Amino acid sequence: MTFETLADYRAAVARIREAAAAYYAGPDLAMDDADYDALMARVAATEDEHPDWKVDDSPTEVVAAGGGVVGDVVHSEPMLSLDNVFDADTLRKWAQRLERLLGRPAGGYTVEPKIDGLAIAARYEDGRLVQVATRGDGRAGEDVTGQARRAAGLPERLAEPRTVEVRGEVFMTDADFEVANAMRTATGEPPFAHPRSAAAGTLRAQDRTYDAPLSFLAYGVRGLGDGPHSAAMAELIRLGVSSTAGMPVCTGVDDLLAAVEALNASRGTLGYGIDGAVIKADQPADRELAGSSSRAPRWGIAYKFPADTRTTRLKAIEVQVGRTGVITPVAVLEPVQISGVIVTSATLHNFDDLVRRNVRPGDTVFVRRAGDVIPEITGAKLDERPADAQPFEPPVNCPRCDGEIDRTQKRWRCTRGRACGAREALSYYAARDSMDIEGLGGKLLDMLTAAGLVTDPADLYDLQPPTLAALDRMGEVSAAKLVAAIQASKTQPLARVLTGLGVRMTGRSMSRRLATHFGTMEALLAASVADLQEVEGVGPERAVTIAAELVELQPVIARLTSRGINMTEPTYRPRPAASAGSTAAPDGSDADPAAPVALLPLQKDDGTPMTVVVTGSVPGLTRNEGNEAVERLGGRSSSSVSKKTDLVVVGEGAGSKAAKAEELGVRIMPAEEFAALLQTAPA
Numbered sequence: 001m002t003f004e005t006l007a008d009y010r011a012a013v014a015r016i017r018e019a020a021a022a023y024y025a026g027p028d029l030a031m032d033d034a035d036y037d038a039l040m041a042r043v044a045a046t047e048d049e050h051p052d053w054k055v056d057d058s059p060t061e062v063v064a065a066g067g068g069v070v071g072d073v074v075h076s077e078p079m080l081s082l083d084n085v086f087d088a089d090t091l092r093k094w095a096q097r098l099e100r101l102l103g104r105p106a107g108g109y110t111v112e113p114k115i116d117g118l119a120i121a122a123r124y125e126d127g128r129l130v131q132v133a134t135r136g137d138g139r140a141g142e143d144v145t146g147q148a149r150r151a152a153g154l155p156e157r158l159a160e161p162r163t164v165e166v167r168g169e170v171f172m173t174d175a176d177f178e179v180a181n182a183m184r185t186a187t188g189e190p191p192f193a194h195p196r197s198a199a200a201g202t203l204r205a206q207d208r209t210y211d212a213p214l215s216f217l218a219y220g221v222r223g224l225g226d227g228p229h230s231a232a233m234a235e236l237i238r239l240g241v242s243s244t245a246g247m248p249v250c251t252g253v254d255d256l257l258a259a260v261e262a263l264n265a266s267r268g269t270l271g272y273g274i275d276g277a278v279i280k281a282d283q284p285a286d287r288e289l290a291g292s293s294s295r296a297p298r299w300g301i302a303y304k305f306p307a308d309t310r311t312t313r314l315k316a317i318e319v320q321v322g323r324t325g326v327i328t329p330v331a332v333l334e335p336v337q338i339s340g341v342i343v344t345s346a347t348l349h350n351f352d353d354l355v356r357r358n359v360r361p362g363d364t365v366f367v368r369r370a371g372d373v374i375p376e377i378t379g380a381k382l383d384e385r386p387a388d389a390q391p392f393e394p395p396v397n398c399p400r401c402d403g404e405i406d407r408t409q410k411r412w413r414c415t416r417g418r419a420c421g422a423r424e425a426l427s428y429y430a431a432r433d434s435m436d437i438e439g440l441g442g443k444l445l446d447m448l449t450a451a452g453l454v455t456d457p458a459d460l461y462d463l464q465p466p467t468l469a470a471l472d473r474m475g476e477v478s479a480a481k482l483v484a485a486i487q488a489s490k491t492q493p494l495a496r497v498l499t500g501l502g503v504r505m506t507g508r509s510m511s512r513r514l515a516t517h518f519g520t521m522e523a524l525l526a527a528s529v530a531d532l533q534e535v536e537g538v539g540p541e542r543a544v545t546i547a548a549e550l551v552e553l554q555p556v557i558a559r560l561t562s563r564g565i566n567m568t569e570p571t572y573r574p575r576p577a578a579s580a581g582s583t584a585a586p587d588g589s590d591a592d593p594a595a596p597v598a599l600l601p602l603q604k605d606d607g608t609p610m611t612v613v614v615t616g617s618v619p620g621l622t623r624n625e626g627n628e629a630v631e632r633l634g635g636r637s638s639s640s641v642s643k644k645t646d647l648v649v650v651g652e653g654a655g656s657k658a659a660k661a662e663e664l665g666v667r668i669m670p671a672e673e674f675a676a677l678l679q680t681a682p683a
């Protein structure tokens with residue numbers, strides 16, 4: 001972890017300084033945040049081991065690693081950095097250290113999103129916005145009043161004529177990022193690579209021909225008396241400034257961790273990027289007692305989440321034709337780990353987008369994966385573009401059938417629509433590894449589709465011998481034989497039906513795993529993205545794709561079901577009472593059938609799911625996420641309380657259901673405890 005030689009340590013310091021200078025000065029980045037944080041951690045560890053090596057003004061000890069752009073607006077009080085923790089243990093230790101420093105428990109902690117933007121200080125005099133400055137080196141920053149005036153949430157006038165200094169983050173929402181890049185490319189400027197650099201570029205730009213949208217969220221204020229931080233944030237809302245008001249105030253560390261986890265879980269649904277949670281002592285007395293170092297306060301800490309944006313190389317752009325004929329570019333990436341998952345491909349939305357984002361094969365690109373969202377490329381690192389990189393040439397004709405492309409919509413389509421893929425889908429369905437329909441070969445499928453007799457697999461089961469016999473080169477005997485073969489395929493196991501449907505990102509063995517895990521098509525269709533991830537080898541990316549594919553396939557599946565095709569799997573054993581061999585190792589791998597299966601928190605002793613009702617709000621979760629969480633923990637969520645209910649989770653705002661649970665003597669769990677339990681669940 002540490003550097004072995006003084007020279008290596010010094011070289012790393014130099015790289016950090018260079019990266020910080022680039023990061024705070026403009027939209028270009030020397031490295032992504034994960035690499036930067038890792039390098040910084042190594043430098044810090046080396047300094048701990050060799051204090052005598054430490055350079056003056058080490059990046060570990062100064063605000064913005066010494067890279068902030070100094071301006072002429074001197075701050076009323078230094079604008080500091082924050083120390084980082086990356087896991088629960090270190091957060092506990094931090095809280096213990098703080099409470100030792102205080103000599104008593106802290107009077108509450110706030111948990112706020114760490115928005116990925118730029119810090120500013122905004123001065124209001126008698127209710128009017130007079131000056132806005134960046135953080136700079138912490139002591140003095142640049143005047144950005146002109147641009148900052150346009151940030152939503154930072155009003156020109158307060159609701160009352162107060163004189164205050166508001167501190168907070170200027171950032172760009174995901175939606176505004178699209179708008180900003182559309183404006184930029186319309187004026188011939190290169191697009192921004194991701195929302196943070198877009199916010200930085202927009203805020204610091206001097207003269208510009210367009211007005212890209214910005215947002216603001218306050219997380220600090222001076223001049224509103226000396227009440228708790230959370231109260232000051234609420235007061236800011238009253239004055240018309242958007243702030244972190246309403247974020248949880250926690251007492252114990254367990255509480256704190258649950259709130260941090262809830263915030264992490266909501267990432268990806270916020271509409272803007274966050275890179276962590278900021279935990280702060282809520283009471284001014286605690287803050288004063290704890291004090292600050294030259295770089296960071298001791299009363300606050302950043303809990304960093306795994307980076308959701310990484311850089312990697314765009315190896316190629318492939319063109320995919322979907323089942324309905326939609327034609328989309330897909331990015332093939334050098335594998336990169338993003339928040340614990342290896343990403344190898346990403347969506348590029350549509351061909352216009354490709355031009356607008358100015359992305360070329362060979363580029364180093366920013367890839368973002370927020371929550372369960374399929375990874376997307378936000379932009380390219382133009383300063384690293386290879387000299388020979390060529391713009392991607394979109395296809396002239398449909399890459400599957402060579403037919404015409406309809407370009408009237410943003411999403412291009414093959415003009416043949418579903419028919420474009422029908423022939424291929426049918427041959428996949430009939431193949432030996434799928435439904436194994438003997439005699440249904442390529443030539444015959446050509447004839448059947450050309451004659452309009454078959455457009456999807458379900459149509460096959462409606463074919464009658466006379467219809468077939470009327471086709472070229474087909475005798476009565478072979479027609480009868482083919483119909484018999486088609487009918488016989490109705491009893492194939494679910495695994496083969498799934499294989500035959502050609503669900504993207506699944507093949508033969510994954511189809512078998514899915515079938516063995518869920519047992520019936522009905523159960524598979526009802527599975528959430530979280531349920532799907534319980535299947536071995538299904539990560540978030542694949543789970544999202546499978547779920548989306550199944551939705552798209554539902555009409556065909558319904559038609560197949562109505563024709564009597566078997567939709568159950570004979571190898572299915574209810575989990576986890578079944579032997580592990582049949583569930584975990586459909587490929588005959590080395591699972592031990594006698595191995596005990598660990599129970600999830602909401603499974604009963606026999607492995608069956610508890611029936612759980614969530615009522616009222618669970619901190620940080622929407623109703624739907626609450627239900628998903630139940631399933632992630634091994635339970636089955638239900639909406640009504642009865643004698644059969646095993647557990648009722650009661651949060652704020654719970655009503656009659658909580659009362660009913662009490663009346664029936666059903667076990668009750670407070671929402672906080674549930675949120676804490678969720679932390680222990682597998683991702």
Ligand SMILES: NC(=O)c1ccc[n+]([C@@H]2O[C@H](COP(=O)([O-])OP(=O)(O)OC[C@H]3O[C@@H](n4cnc5c(N)ncnc54)[C@H](O)[C@@H]3O)[C@@H](O)[C@H]2O)c1
Nearest residue numbers: 019020023031032033036081082112114115118119219278
């Ligand atoms: N990629 C690179 O080359 C590069 C270079 C330098 C810095 N960085 C990134 O910046 C980080 C360190 O930079 P820093 O010193 O600007 O930030 P920091 O991690 O020290 O955190 C302090 C900053 O967090 C922001 N913030 C957001 N929400 C907040 C909240 N609720 N309360 C308080 N502050 C909040 C503010 O801008 C504040 O100035 C690194 O960890 C890295 O991720 C990246």
Ligand SMILES: [Zn+2]
Nearest residue numbers: 398401414420
């Ligand atoms: Zn086509």
